Amino acid sequence: MFLVVLDSARHFSFLKLRPCFTVGKPHKTLLGERQKTQGRRMFGVVFPNRSFPMDISSFTQIDTFHWVLDMNTFVGESYHQIGDMCIFLLNNFTLPPDKALAVYVQSPGSPFVFCGAVTLQRPSAVLSLIWPEPGGQMQLTAPDSAAPSAKIGVSVEDLVALPSLDVAAEKKIERMALKVGENLFNFMQSFCGVDGSKLVVPMDILDRWFKKFQEKAKRDSDFLKER
Template identity: 30%
Template sequence: MSQPLFGLVPAGQPVIVTPTETPTPNTFLYAIPTTKAAFSHIVIFLLPGIVLPEGSAAAIYLVTPAAPGQAAPNSRFLGGVGTGKESAIFKIGSGGQGQGGQENVVLGISLEPAESVAARMAEMSSATATGAGALVPVSAAADQRLGPSTLVLAQRIIKNAFNFLASFSGTAGQVEVVPLKAFEDWWRKFESKLRTDPGFLERDD
């Protein structure tokens, strides 16, 4: 596979199609300079007309320098692209600065079995959904303490007002009206109840 397979577009930079290095026929490294423009997101896509070998997908990695005592650099799985998902956007970090003082961000793309790539992507999605990948994990108990949505609160305020004002309604010709004083009375009582029982709207009474 001598022809370029992938296009990479770091945010705010031109498209890149030629790998910096090709360690094996199925692995590609892209060293992207950050000296001209730092970036935190990158789009990776299959070039037009490219079809990956059957049963394979492209696994995307962020490659960082080896820690002291390590022989090989570290790689963090970011996701994948392939048949049915020909492009994706990846967050690579804060500001896209080179890792460990490097002036380049290094991305690796590896052709691997599609089932393996899909399984790792599913694991990532599951970890994010449970809060494992969040900056501040949210426990189930904390989630249960979250109040109702803004829409629900608005509906309950309207319901409270309607129930109070309905008994004051009258007609002016063929139009049903409510005296302004009745609305003022409702608002005064509503404010008073909020002060004495701030959580009453959160209860679905």
Template identity: 25%
Template sequence: MFSIILPGRPCLTDIVAIDPQPTGQATKFAFKFPLTPYFSEIVVFFLPGTVLPQDTAAAIYIQYPDAEFQFIGALANETPSAVFKVTPPRRTEAQDEDQMLDDASAAGNAANSSPAVTLGISIEPVQVVAPQVAALEAESGNNKSGGSTELVRQTQQKGISTKVLAQRIIGNAFNFLASFAGSDPSGGGQEVVPLKAFQDWWTKFERRVNVDPTFLEREDPRASG
């Protein structure tokens, strides 16, 4: 489902499901890789064909040696890849020397060449993940978690359905065009609106969307355009 890249290292695809379900639909996964050489970014992305269940997100956690897991961001169907900035602990010369001795005693066992880092991916409800993203970005003061800002924005928009959005667009147009309605010149007793009035509404509507893309989320459908 997922893959990761650390700059200067091969792409990792050896993901492990850590909560296998009877149905085969695991929700928690993990990658393990050496702490060295030093890295400050991790690219996480969906493999082709990966689609998360509706209203869920992939929460990304990292665990350094002798530390707890920490949340570093999230992915979603709308943002299937991102670069996450991280700050692994730097090893001291004394630690490197100790590691060299451990490597020698392990007779060249590559598994012991460096302490392991675990990257965890957990499929969780978007309502659970979004507050963590917001808190992370408020703490960092920048887009530390790559595509996660988009996740917060999209989650906030979950409160307005497509049906309600369509009703508000129609209501906005109706309120604007009503003042231009006039009697049908053919005498049919119907009210008609000049095409130019619709063109004027569309121009005004586009301009307002560009200035304030979320105004329809706040606008009462009966409000004037």
């Protein structure tokens, strides 16, 4: 069991994150008396190689739809070393099919950043936690108050309002595409010549690049991954 402390100002910043429904007016489909009881055991999380399974009681519940885990109680200032989190629903009947359980991360002083979500159709996921750079909001903290800490936020949201269920996977594809393009550019640049205002490359440059690219991939399948 973790003790999580969150000041009122931080509550407000999290609640402002995505106003897809009005806090304080429970959705009738989501919150019957039975579902309120189920909400107490709605989800669990595991930090691979870092923790045992943790249930919802490890989080501070802000309201009916929002929970926050203060990373100071978990790893302190080394929060950025936590790169993955597995989140899973504990009961299929807790979440309506048009809702999602969204995960956000916040570095000290930064806004919350969306990392992914789970749904009734996708009841578990291992999400990459992409921590943003600490922001300038840190200096707005009152002198006698505790220093802001990194946090993980979980909220119930409309599924259609979310951009993607796995943001990190999309970003990895984007980064890989950029690395392939950079590899091609560097290869072509080493063979190009100048003809007036034009750069000239051999006609078979793409075939030569692709052959070399394949050979390199066979020797080291991880060469496109970030080191």
